Amino acid sequence: MHLIIAEKHNVAKRIAQMLSGSKPKAKRVHGIEAFYFDDKVVMGLSGHIVGVDYPPGYNNWQKVDYRDLIHAQVVTRPTQGKIVSALHDLGKDADRITIATDYDREGELIGVEALRIAEDANPSIKADRVRFSAITKGEILDAFESPGMVDFDLASSGEARQVVDLIWGAALTRFISITSGRLGKGFLSVGRVQSPTLALIVDREKEIEAFKPQTYWEISARLDKDLQVKHEKGRFWDGELARSIFEGLGDVATVVSIRKKTRTDRPPAPFDTTAFISAASGIGFSAANAMRIAEWLYTSGFISYPRTENTVYPKTLDLRDLVSIFKKGPFREDAERVLLGPMVPTRGKRFSTDHPPIYPTAPATKADMKPDQWKIYELVVRRFLATLSGPSRWIVMNVHLDIEGQPFRATGARQIEAGWRGCYPYSKAAEEILPELSEGEKLRVLGKELEEKETQPPSRYGQGRLVKLMDELGLGTKSTRHEIISKLYARAYVQGNPMKPTNTAYAVIEALERHSPNITKPDMTRTLEEDMTKIANGHVGEEAVIEESRSMLDAVFDDLLSHQEEIGTTLREGLRTDKIVGKCPNCGHELIIRRGRRGSRFIGCAGYPDCTFTLPLPKFGMIVVTDKACEEHGMQHIRIINKGKRPWDLGCPKCNFDQWQAKKAEEAKKKAEVDLLAKIPGIGPKTLEKLGAAGVKTAMDLAGAEVEDLAERTGLAKKKISSWQLVAKAMGDEASSC
């Protein structure tokens, strides 16, 4: 039997269909669907099916020595038990195995992982490798026509990366967590990708803090014909000069020149993952949420594979056919317009062989999915149509004027052809229509303005911007960048969007920059990439690279361990400041998040035991002190993050506590009234039930009810009701008097 291994299930299915030319037979092996035809069987993996880890005995954070962690024999063990079993079974019966995983480094490693399992079941199995860069019939048939050899060096390079990442990540994560005292659920992590990413955010925040705003002035005027003009110079840094010019302005403006030119605004490139996340971020989706929805759209058949670095549509993609699927439905007009045009697709800078750019694969309507899913789907459809539309054309008009010898300017822009902007409304370009003017024309000055402004600090990174930056710096991959960002939130290193680093993040980055600077810089990824290339080319062995990395880490720990106490002080100070909620309303000391004896958490006063002010906090979830303060109490708002759930904005802890108490008091009052009703002589359980069915649940309800109406609805005697009412009213008076 000939066993063929693909990287994922649906690729296995498609390969089987293309090779068999008919419908292959699907059969489950250990719960995994495999596709049979002729003497062949195609099986899909789920990416990596094994992973590197420490052997048992290394999981006690406090007891294992860092040096042991650095030099431990790393083991590979199955992470996908069922798939491994299925592969084992199929390997036993096969005399040949063909690796048909993705055509990239991780793909090669995933293939070798599968091969090792098959070889374990059948040592004499013969292996080969097919390489293709698109799953089209042509490419697949060609690839299987001339299989090559498995590239073990390439796979080794991937393995080296795994080991280096694990060793550095585990050793530094444990060191930082232990040294800061943050063990258990709230541990602090360090990694080759996450730490440089966090450093970017911290550096940005430092820039913002160090920013000194500069004052400048702008002069503008309003003329006849509702024309707004600005002084040519733009920003005046000299206030006195600006004022003297402003005051010297007369009441007549002369049009000196009018220049018109056309501007073409080119349509955007097809979506790769980075551009997609960036666009989704622009309409309010977090990177992780955008990818989760894209994943759903992909597995539901609405869009193509969402993890790609490619910005050029492959030739094999029938674009006309694809646009035609939108001739019905909400995108009909745009699709028809595109079909009438020349349909020359745009292309981005990056052309890779992994997968096509993200494009829609099936038509849909709003009713087919949830609102958020629709928004993402619509974005993908509109982007696709935009890449096939013509440019948007504008007439730009530059008008130069003169007011009392001072140069002024007005700029207008009028769209003469919407082009791609007609179907892609996400990036706005506003029109600015100027009135009809002629050179030499004189206009009255109706008003003038001198505005004092300040330069603004750089802005914080939004998630879209950060993903772009990571891409440019080579940090992470198309599949992991959004997860890395989520990780920074999960560790409470950052909060909000755009992202603001916490003091913990400052402290961790500072400690790392001082004692292990390479882990905070993108260079570590770059050198690792270079080493991997050397391994892949056969110039150096996997072991040599790992050993070198180990001795580098040893040197880092020489430094770290000799400064452990001082690092601990800095870290704990950072952690402490992140726990300050505000000032105590009773004594003015700091309010701090504290831990009770049984692991419960609460907000307590630093003035304890003299001051015993406290506020409660939820039992579960990570507590984050946000930078938003309550206007009434001055306390910082609290957010609770539970793994896999939406964050819960608890708000001001004092407001929250007051509301909770008010609610409890309300409930207690209600219950007391219910109890009172049952205490009225003559009202037994049956009567209570009847009254309840008519909406009378408390003594107060009864006191306020219409006798006749209630008698009719309950079948109870009017007399009885009236007598009970007297008692109920008396009870009510008594209750309100105390």
Next chain:
DNA sequence: GCAAGGTC
């Protein structure tokens, strides 16, 4: 309980 990389 640690990383980053695949995929769901």
